[in-house]
Each structure stands twice: as structure tokens, then as C-alpha cells.
Amino acid sequence: MRNQETLQxxxxxxLVDDDAQIRQLLNEIGTRAGFEVxxxxxxxxxxxxxxxxxMDLVLLDLHMPRVNGLDVLRAVRAGGSSSQIALMSGAASVEDAVEAIKLGATEYFSKPLDIARVRALLERMRRQYEDRNSVFDSDAALAERLEVCGMIGRSPAMRELFSVISRLAPHARTVLVTGETGTGKELVARALHQLGxxxxxxxxxxxxxxxxxxxxxxxxxxxxxGAFTGAIADKAGVFEAANGGTVFMDEVGELPAGAQAKLLRTLENGEIQRVGSVELKRVDVRIVTATNRRLEVEIAAGRFRSDLYYRLNVVEIAVPPLRERSEDIPYLTAAFVRRFAKEFSKPITGLTEAAEERLVQWPWPGNVRELRNVIERACLLCEGHLLTEGDLARSLSERPATAPAPVDDEPPSPPPTAAVVQAALDGTGGNKSLAARRLGISRRALYRLIDKYAAAALAP
Ligand SMILES: Nc1ncnc2c1ncn2[C@@H]1O[C@H](COP(=O)(O)OP(=O)(O)OP(=O)(O)O)[C@@H](O)[C@H]1O
Ligand SMILES: [Mg+2]
Structure with missing residues (x-):
């Protein structure tokens, strides 16, 4: 046997039986058939x-004192486990067998056990396990091949996105990337730079x-x-520092009015002016902007200049939300499971079918970032080699409220307390956009609160 295989x-x-002898017998057979028992x-x-x-297979005795095999089967099915269960019984009654099959038992053995049948079942289950693992492996491998600058996806929408990026990267000077939080806008910006x-x-x-x-x-x-208090020396800004390269302006919808006017001028004539200086400098940068707000709404509300919008929006790349490309979920999941299993040194190879179904059905308001965080947490909790629905339950238990995007720039009164803000940040894995959304405040308002509470915490 190759070393590689022994590590798999x-x-x-x-084995569930009150009879230690039966357990010992089955333990030997199971171990020989390649199972961990x-x-x-x-x-x-x-x-x-x-x-x-x-568990890939459970051999369950029907007659045990107190909690019997059917009770176990019922409890386990109610808990949503997808483990395969075969019942064993000394005094098999037809009613019990029928009940067991109704509860989804894979097979029914009468005692004394027909060892050849048990071996055949073990063999079948082991093959199923291996088949599924190889599907996971090929999902992850395919995901890696399709990774364009860290972006995984094989849905038509993502393929289209990759093709747009590779067509724009060589030439486009200004690109606006739009999409909900966590869809991968920053990855798109990086890809545009990397491929250009x-x-x-x-x-x-x-x-x-x-x-x-x-x-x-x-x-x-x-x-x-001397331009303002604290300006103790000349300092180059981002545009000068990135000259010849790319400036990525994230959350551009939050740009204050004064900066909007100056940015417009830079876009129009390629010039910048340091604060406090009369000198104009030429810069040559690609400007990629991103927003998860609808800029049309910001314009209508008078918070964003429409002339700037038209300049930034020469080309728009709209990244679709994850729920509109759920075909990508298994590939993303396979890649994330691989990544976190490695990071946490755990022998996790994939997830149960029920768990995967759960992920595909989930609406993912926080998109790929949320999926990544959910998988990370499930990998931390997982004690087996497959993530189960139970491992996901803590992250996916409540239906997320699809709160409307906040319009007001100020926190509602009273503002959320430090503890509430902290809980929101913890609950979203530190994702500020999502935390702000869950708190019903804008991102800017959230940053202000974080600063305020941090300052208060530092105060003597
Ligand atoms: N297609 C993808 N393949 C792999 N990882 C992805 C993909 N899309 C997003 N991610 C991951 O999800 C996380 C969020 O992505 P990113 O920061 O680019 O989102 P965003 O759209 O900029 O979100 P926000 O609006 O909140 O800033 C990152 O960890 C990123 O690596
Ligand atoms: Mg971002």
C-alpha cells in the first residue's frame, strides 16, 4: 500500500450493541474492510x-435496554443526520423491520448475523465513500483550474465575468465595479490590475x-x-504614489463632496493638486472604483455627483450575487473546505449531501464572504471527515433578515452600544459592510462608532 493511501x-x-462480543466481532470485520471503527x-x-x-455506516442493534435501536433511528433522523444505518435484531418481528425501513434504515439483519451480507454492505458503503471523495477532489481541482486571480466560478455568469475582465484589463482606464457586499468586487479590481x-x-x-x-x-x-495643523512635512497622496499603476477606490459611494469635485478634475485632465499647493502635477493611473450602493439612488438623494458618476461609469462590471449563481456554490465550498482543512490540520474531505443541499438553498445575503466564513466556522466545529448540517447549523440557523440598505448617514437614536457593535462584528466575521447592514446603519456610521468606542476604551 502506498504511503499516501494510509494517510487518507x-x-x-x-457499532451500537449492548453485547460486547458482537461489537468485537464486527470491529474486526469493519477494520479489515477499511473502516475506522x-x-x-x-x-x-x-x-x-x-x-x-x-458516520458512513452505523450497525445498530434493535434490542437494547432503555433506548432501543428504533429510538436511536428516530432521534437521529429527527436531528437531520444523513448517516446510513443498518439495523440488527435477534428476534426480528415483521413490524420492527417495516418500521425500520420506514425510518430510512438501509438494511435489516437478523441475528445470528450473516457475515457475508455484512461484508457486502461494508464493501458497498466503502465504495460509496470513495466515489464521493473523488467527486469532491475533482470539484476542488476544477475550481482551482478555473481560478482567475483567486476567483472561483464556473456558472455562465462567472464565465462571462472572466471574459469581460480579460477583455477590459489590457485597455480600460476607468472601471466601475458594482455588486452586493462580499460578491468579490475587490478580487475583480485586483484581476484587472494583474491581467493588465x-x-x-x-x-x-x-x-x-x-x-x-x-x-x-x-x-x-x-x-x-503647513497645509493644515499636523501637516509637518510634504506628503504624496495615493494618486502620486500609484503613478503608472492602479488606484482602487472601494466604497466610492461614500466619497465626501469635496473629494468628489477633485476626483472629477483628475479624471478630466489627469492632474492632481496637493492640499495647500498651487502646483498641478500630472498623474497617469487606472482608476477602478467599487460600490455596493446603487449610485443612481445616491445621485437622486444629492449625495453623489452625476457628472462624476458618468466619468467613473465608462465601463461597468456588475458582479452577480451568489444566490443567482448557485451552481458555483459546490466549487467554492470545495475550495474553502480544502483551504480550511489544511489551515486547521483536520482530515476533512468534504461535506454530506444534506449539508451541501443546505448551502445551495441558502440565500447568502453576505455572498461569497459569508459562505467562506460559514465554511471556516464549520471546519472548526467538525469532528469527522465530512461537514454535516449540524456543523453548519450554528451559522445558518436563523433566516437572515434582508434588511434594506441604509439611506440615512447617521446612526439611529439611540446608536447601538459598544457590545452590540462588537457582537455584530463577531457575528459577521469582522465584515463591516454586513455588520453595518445588520445594525441598520451605514458603513461610515459604523466606522464612526468603532472609532468612538475604541477611543472610549482607551480613555483613562
Ligand atoms: N469568486 C470567488 N472565488 C473565491 N473567493 C471569492 C470569490 N468572490 C469572493 N471571494 C472571497 O470572498 C471575500 C469577499 O470578497 P471581496 O472582498 O472581493 O468582496 P467585495 O465585493 O469587495 O465586498 P464588500 O462590498 O463588502 O467590500 C474575499 O475573501 C474573497 O477572497
Ligand atoms: Mg470590498
């Missing part, structure tokens, strides 16, 4: 183990919702010494 996780077999001596122990781990002629030059990202309003112009265009 084996399928799991759980676990044992439970009573029904309640079995239920416990089945809630925690996916400026890839050896800098890509500088400015998160427009994270810059303090008063420092915005200095951040983008630089300043000269």
Missing part, C-alpha cells in the same frame, strides 16, 4: 455520537468609507508642509 482518512463505522454500548451513547459526527499592462506597477487601495472625512483630500492628493 478512512470511512467511519459506528467506533463503538457505543447503548442507545443514548449512540445518539450522542451521531449528533456530533457523520500595469501589473508591475503599484495597485493602491483606498477604502472611501474608512478615511476620516477631513483627511480625504490629503490622503488622495497629498499635501504640502
Amino acid at each position: 482518512p478512512r470511512p467511519l463505522l459506528l 467506533l463503538e457505543a454500548a447503548d442507545g443514548s451513547g449512540a445518539i450522542e455520537m451521531l449528533h456530533r459526527r457523520h 499592462p500595469r501589473k508591475s506597477k503599484k495597485l493602491i487601495t483606498v477604502n472611501c468609507s474608512a478615511v476620516v472625512e477631513t483627511l480625504f483630500e490629503s490622503e488622495l492628493f497629498g499635501h504640502v508642509r
Whole structure:
């Protein structure tokens, strides 16, 4: 046997019987058939183990004191486990057999056991396990091949997106990337830079919702010494620093009015002016902007200049939400499972069919980022080699409220407390857009609260 194979996780077999001799016999047969074997001596122990781990096969005794085999079967099915279960019984009654089959038992053995039949079942289950693993492996491998600059997807929508990116990357000077939070807008911006002629030059990202309003112009265009209190030396802005390369302006919908006017001028004549200076400098940058707000709405509300919008929107790349391309979910999932299994050094190879179904059905308001976070958490919790519905349950238990995008720039009164803000950030894996959405405030308002609470925490 090659070394590689001995390291591969084996399928799991759980033996549930109050008779230690039967357990020992089946343990030997199971181990020889290539299973990792676990044992439970009573029904309640079995239920416990089945809630925690996916088993590839359970051999379950019907007649046990207190909690019997049918009770176990019922409890396990109610908990949504997709483990295959075969019942064994000394005094098999037709009623029990019928009930067991109704509850989804895979097979029914009478005792004394027909060992050849047990072996045949084990063999079948092991082959099923291997087939499924090879599907996971090929999903992950395909996902990797399709990865364009870290972007996974094989849905028609994503293929179209890849093709648009590769056509635009060589030429486009300004691109607006739109899409809901977590759809991969930043990855699109990076891909445009990577696949374009400026890839050896800098890509500088400015998160427009994270810059303090008063420092915005200095951040983008630089300043000269003495331009304002604290400007102790000349400083180049982002546009100068990225000259020849790409500036990625994330959350461009949050750009303050003053900076909007200056950005428009830069777009129109390729010039920038440091704060406090009269000198105009020429810069040559590709400008990629992104927003998860509908800029038309921002324009109608008077918060965004329409002339700037038309300049930025020469080419728009709209990244579709994950729920509109659910074909991608298995590929993304396979890649994330692989990544986190490796990161956490766990022998996780994939997920149960029920778990995968759950993921495909979920509406994913936080899109790919949310999927990644859910898989990360499930991998941390998982005790077996397949992620189960139970491992996902904590992340996917409540139906997410699809809160409307906040329009108001100020937090509602009273603003969420520090603890609530922290909980929202924890609950979204630190995703500020999503946290803000869940709190019903804008991202900018969230940043202000974070600053405020951080300052309060530091105060003596
Ligand atoms: N197609 C994809 N394949 C693999 N990973 C992806 C894909 N799309 C997004 N991701 C991952 O999801 C996370 C969110 O992506 P990204 O930051 O690009 O989203 P965004 O659209 O910029 O979100 P926001 O509007 O909240 O800023 C990142 O970890 C990114 O690597
Ligand atoms: Mg982003």
C-alpha cells in the first residue's frame, strides 16, 4: 500500500450493541474492510455520537435496554443526520423491520448475523465513500483550474465575468465595479490590475468609507508642509504614489463632496493638486472604483455627483450575487473546505449531501464572504471527515433578515452600544459592510462608532 493511501482518512463505522462480543466481532470485520471503527454500548451513547459526527455506516442493534435501536433511528433522523444505518435484531418481528425501513434504515439483519451480507454492505458503503471523495477532489481541482486571480466560478455568469475582465484589463482606464457586499468586487479590481499592462506597477487601495472625512483630500492628493495643523512635512497622496499603476477606490459611494469635485478634475485632465499647493502635477493611473450602493439612488438623494458618476461609469462590471449563481456554490465550498482543512490540520474531505443541499438553498445575503466564513466556522466545529448540517447549523440557523440598505448617514437614536457593535462584528466575521447592514446603519456610521468606542476604551 502506498504511503499516501494510509494517510487518507478512512470511512467511519459506528457499532451500537449492548453485547460486547458482537461489537468485537464486527470491529474486526469493519477494520479489515477499511473502516475506522467506533463503538457505543447503548442507545443514548449512540445518539450522542451521531449528533456530533457523520458516520458512513452505523450497525445498530434493535434490542437494547432503555433506548432501543428504533429510538436511536428516530432521534437521529429527527436531528437531520444523513448517516446510513443498518439495523440488527435477534428476534426480528415483521413490524420492527417495516418500521425500520420506514425510518430510512438501509438494511435489516437478523441475528445470528450473516457475515457475508455484512461484508457486502461494508464493501458497498466503502465504495460509496470513495466515489464521493473523488467527486469532491475533482470539484476542488476544477475550481482551482478555473481560478482567475483567486476567483472561483464556473456558472455562465462567472464565465462571462472572466471574459469581460480579460477583455477590459489590457485597455480600460476607468472601471466601475458594482455588486452586493462580499460578491468579490475587490478580487475583480485586483484581476484587472494583474491581467493588465500595469501589473508591475503599484495597485493602491483606498477604502472611501474608512478615511476620516477631513483627511480625504490629503490622503488622495497629498499635501504640502503647513497645509493644515499636523501637516509637518510634504506628503504624496495615493494618486502620486500609484503613478503608472492602479488606484482602487472601494466604497466610492461614500466619497465626501469635496473629494468628489477633485476626483472629477483628475479624471478630466489627469492632474492632481496637493492640499495647500498651487502646483498641478500630472498623474497617469487606472482608476477602478467599487460600490455596493446603487449610485443612481445616491445621485437622486444629492449625495453623489452625476457628472462624476458618468466619468467613473465608462465601463461597468456588475458582479452577480451568489444566490443567482448557485451552481458555483459546490466549487467554492470545495475550495474553502480544502483551504480550511489544511489551515486547521483536520482530515476533512468534504461535506454530506444534506449539508451541501443546505448551502445551495441558502440565500447568502453576505455572498461569497459569508459562505467562506460559514465554511471556516464549520471546519472548526467538525469532528469527522465530512461537514454535516449540524456543523453548519450554528451559522445558518436563523433566516437572515434582508434588511434594506441604509439611506440615512447617521446612526439611529439611540446608536447601538459598544457590545452590540462588537457582537455584530463577531457575528459577521469582522465584515463591516454586513455588520453595518445588520445594525441598520451605514458603513461610515459604523466606522464612526468603532472609532468612538475604541477611543472610549482607551480613555483613562
Ligand atoms: N469568486 C470567488 N472565488 C473565491 N473567493 C471569492 C470569490 N468572490 C469572493 N471571494 C472571497 O470572498 C471575500 C469577499 O470578497 P471581496 O472582498 O472581493 O468582496 P467585495 O465585493 O469587495 O465586498 P464588500 O462590498 O463588502 O467590500 C474575499 O475573501 C474573497 O477572497
Ligand atoms: Mg470590498
